[in-house]
Amino acid sequence: MKTAVVILNWNGRKMMEQYLPSVMEHTSGDASVIVADNASSDDSLAFLEENYPDVRIIRLEENYGFADGYNRALKQVEADYFVLLNSDVEVTPHWLEPLVDYMDAHEEVAACQPKILSYVAKGKFEYAGASGGFIDKYGYPFCRGRVFDMVEEDEGQYDDVYQIHWATGACLLIRSKDYWAVGGLDSRYFAHNEEIDFCWRLRILGRQIVCQPSSVIYHLGGGTLPKGNSRKTFLNFRNNLTMLYKCLPDEEMNHVMRWRWFLDYLAAWQTLILNFNYGDFKAIYRARRAFKKWKSDFAADRQQIQQSRVVDWKQERKRYSILWLYYVKRLRKYMDFPA
Numbered sequence: 440m441k442t443a444v445v446i447l448n449w450n451g452r453k454m455m456e457q458y459l460p461s462v463m464e465h466t467s468g469d470a471s472v473i474v475a476d477n478a479s480s481d482d483s484l485a486f487l488e489e490n491y492p493d494v495r496i497i498r499l500e501e502n503y504g505f506a507d508g509y510n511r512a513l514k515q516v517e518a519d520y521f522v523l524l525n526s527d528v529e530v531t532p533h534w535l536e537p538l539v540d541y542m543d544a545h546e547e548v549a550a551c552q553p554k555i556l557s558y559v560a561k562g563k564f565e566y567a568g569a570s571g572g573f574i575d576k577y578g579y580p581f582c583r584g585r586v587f588d589m590v591e592e593d594e595g596q597y598d599d600v601y602q603i604h605w606a607t608g609a610c611l612l613i614r615s616k617d618y619w620a621v622g623g624l625d626s627r628y629f630a631h632n633e634e635i636d637f638c639w640r641l642r643i644l645g646r647q648i649v650c651q652p653s654s655v656i657y658h659l660g661g662g663t664l665p666k667g668n669s670r671k672t673f674l675n676f677r678n679n680l681t682m683l684y685k686c687l688p689d690e691e692m693n694h695v696m697r698w699r700w701f702l703d704y705l706a707a708w709q710t711l712i713l714n715f716n717y718g719d720f721k722a723i724y725r726a727r728r729a730f731k732k733w734k735s736d737f738a739a740d741r742q743q744i745q746q747s748r749v750v751d752w753k754q755e756r757k758r759y760s761i762l763w764l765y766y767v768k769r770l771r772k773y774m775d776f777p778a
Contacts, residue, residue, distance in 0.1 A: 442470035442539055442612075443518035446526050447508050449476070452483040454526040458659075461529045463491065470522075470535060471495065475512030477502040505608065506633040507626030513618065521618055523611040523634075527659035529558055537653035538612045541600065549617035549646035550638065552606035553654030556593055563590050565658040568607025570597035571650030572635065573773075575761040577698055578683045580605065580635055583650070583773045586765055591772055598652045604756065606648050608634035609658045617646060625681075627736070631671060632678035639686045645749040669718035676703060676726035684734060685741050688752040702762065703727060 444466055448455065455474075466472055475497040476484055487494055497512045513521055520539060524530075538551055555568040564570065569584030569591075583597045584590065611634060621640040624633045638648050680699065687695055707723035710716040759777055764770045 440469065440471055440516075440518040442468075442520045442522060442535065443473055443513075443516045444470055444522040444524055444535070445473045445475055445509070445512060445516065446524050447475050447477060447505060447512065448479060448483055448526055449502055449508075450479045450481040450483060451526045452481050452486050455483055455486060458527055458529050459491065461531075462524070463494075465530050465532050465534055468536075470539075471518075473497060473512075473516060475499060475508060477504070477508045503626070504629035506624035506628050506630065510623040510626055513615075513623065516615075518615055521613050521615055523608055523613070525609045525658065527558070528610060529657040531655050531657075534654045534656055537651050541649070541651045542612065542614065545647075545649075547647050548649055549641045550606050550611055550613040551649045551651050552603075552612070553610055553656050554593070554597070554650065554652035555607060555609060555656055555658050557590070558657040558659040561657060563592055565609070565660055566590060567658065567660050568609050570652055571601055571603030571648075572605040572607060572638075574604050574635065574639070574756045576756055576758055577695055577702065577760060577762070578679055578756075579761050580632075580679075581761050581773070586761065586771060586773060589765075589771045596774060597650075600652070601650050603648050603650050604642070605635040605638035606650070609660070610656050617641060620644070625740075627733075628678045628681070629674065631674040632682055636678070636682040636685065639682065639755065640744060642755055643686065643744060643748050643750065669722040672719045672722040673726045673729070676723050677729045680726070680730040681734070681737060684730075685737055685744055686755070688745065688748070690752070700727075 444462065462472055473495045474487060477499050478501045484496060487496060497515055499508060499511055503511055509523055520542065534553060538553060541551060542548060552568060552571065554570050555565040557563045557565045564584030566585055569582035571583050572580055574580055583601065621637065624637050642648065683695060683699065703723055707720050711720040764776055770776060
C-alpha cells in the first residue's frame with residue numbers, strides 16, 4: 440500500500456457519521472482508509488461495520504490517547520505514507536493527491552500538511568493548524584493564519600508551498616520511514632504538543648516539514664477536549680515544557696527555561712485575575728509541578744536527541760518572542776512578523 444489514511448476514534452459515532460463520508464468519497468487510488476479505535480464504549484464500531492464494511496478497523500484494548508494510540512495502530516499498518524487524520528475533518532475533492540505528489544518529488548521532506556480551514560466558518564483558517572505551524576524563541580506555537588486567538592480570513596495570502604516548523608496532527612502526512620526513524624509520537628504526552636515535539640525531532644535530523652496549500656480540508660476542532668478545558672491547559676503546559684527540555688540546545692536551555700518559569704506563572708495569574716478562571720490557574724501550577732516531577736524520565740531522550748543533531752539549532756525556532764510582537768507591538772498576523 441502506498442498511502443494509509445488512519446483515523447483515530449474514541450466514542451466518535453457522531454463524528455464518523457458526519458465526516459467519514461467525505462473521506463471515503465474523496466480518497467481513491469493507492470490509498471486505504473483505516474480506523475484505529477481507542478477502546479470506544481459507544482456504537483461507533485457497529486456503525487462502521489454496518490455502513491463501511493470495507494474500512495479496516497484496528498481495535499486497541501484501551502484508550503491510549505492520541506500519541507500512543509497512533510503508535511500502536513501504525514505498527515499494524517504497512518504503507519509508504521501514513522496520514523494521521525482527525526475524525527472531525529471534512530476533506531475536499533483531490534485533497535490527497537497534492538500532498539502525495541509533493542512528497543514523491545521532494546525526498547528531503549519528511550512530512551506535510553494541507554491548508555486547514557474552519558468547518559464552522561469556512562472562510563477562516565482553523566485554529567489547530569491553519570497554513571502551517573511555527574515555534575517562537577520561548578517555545579510558544581503559532582501558525583500562518585492563527586496567532587493565539589486571532590484567526591485570519593483566508594484570502595489566499597498563504598497559498599504558497601512553505602517550509603514550516605511543525606505540521607498539525609489534525610492532518611499530517613508522514614513518510615513511514617521517517618515516522619519510525621524518530622520513534623513515532625511521544626506516547627507519554629497522551630495528547631497535545633506531541634506533533635510539535637515530533638516535527639522538531641525530525642527537523643533536528645535535517646528533515647523538512649512543509650505546508651502544501653493546494654490541498655484543502657475543513658476541521659471542526661475541539662472534539663475531544665474543547666478549548667478552555669482545564670485538562671487541555673494542563674497537558675499543553677506540561678507537554679510544551681517537556682518538549683523544550685528534550686529539544687532545546689545546551690546553549691539556550693537555562694535562558695529559555697528561566698523565562699518560561701516567569702511567563703508561565705504570569706499566565707496563570709492573568710487567567711485568574713483577568714478571566715476569573717480558577718480551573719486554568721490551577722492547571723498551570725499543576726503542569727509546572729508535573730513537569731518537574733517527570734523531567735528526569737526524559738534525560739535519556741534529551742541526550743539522544745542532542746547527539747543526533749545535524750542542523751544549526753538557530754534555524755529550529757523563530758528568534759523572536761511571539762508574546763512581545765502580539766501584546767506589546769500589537770501585531771496580529773503572521774505576515775506582519777519578521778522573516
